[in-house]
Amino acid sequence: MNAKLSNEQRAAALAELDGWTDVEGRDAIRRSLRFGDFTEAFGFMTRVALVAERMNHHPEWFNVWNRVDVTLSTHDAGGVTQKDIDLAHAIDGAASHARTG
Numbered sequence: 001m002n003a004k005l006s007n008e009q010r011a012a013a014l015a016e017l018d019g020w021t022d023v024e025g026r027d028a029i030r031r032s033l034r035f036g037d038f039t040e041a042f043g044f045m046t047r048v049a050l051v052a053e054r055m056n057h058h059p060e061w062f063n064v065w066n067r068v069d070v071t072l073s074t075h076d077a078g079g080v081t082q083k084d085i086d087l088a089h090a091i092d093g094a095a096s097h098a099r100t101g
Contacts, residue, residue: 002077002081002082002083003077003081004027004074004077004078004079004080004081005079005080005081005082005085010022010080013085013088014029017029017031017085017088017089017092018031018092019031019033019092020088023071023073026073027073027078027079027080028071028072028073028079028080029071029072029073029080029084029088030069030070030071030072031069031070031088031091032067032068032070033067033068033069033070033095034066034067035066035067035068036066037065037066038065038066040066041063041065041066041067041068042063044068044094044095045061045068047094047097048070048090048091048094051087051090051091051094052087052090055083055087055090057074057083057084057086057087059071059072059087059091060072060073070091072084072087072088
């Protein structure tokens with residue numbers, strides 16, 4: 001099992017991520033992304049799903065038309081771990097290949 005990140009590790013990791021913030025009242029991080037349309041949003045989700053499956057670490061997400069809200073937390077660790085940070089970096093990479101706003 002991955003260990004939860006310390007407050008210092010988490011702050012340092014968030015400083016390196018684009019648009020990720022802490023989730024109030026929960027040990028998790030979140031990012032909201034906007035795309036040109038539903039097809040771009042769904043394509044992004046498909047790219048992330050393939051990476052998440054390889055990592056065996058799956059995001060919580062919500063999609064409406066061109067918006068995708070992603071929340072990451074390692075449930076068996078009870079909070080944010082390095083797995084979440086690694087997936088957040090992969091999500092940022094997938095988002096950089098699409099038009100976001």
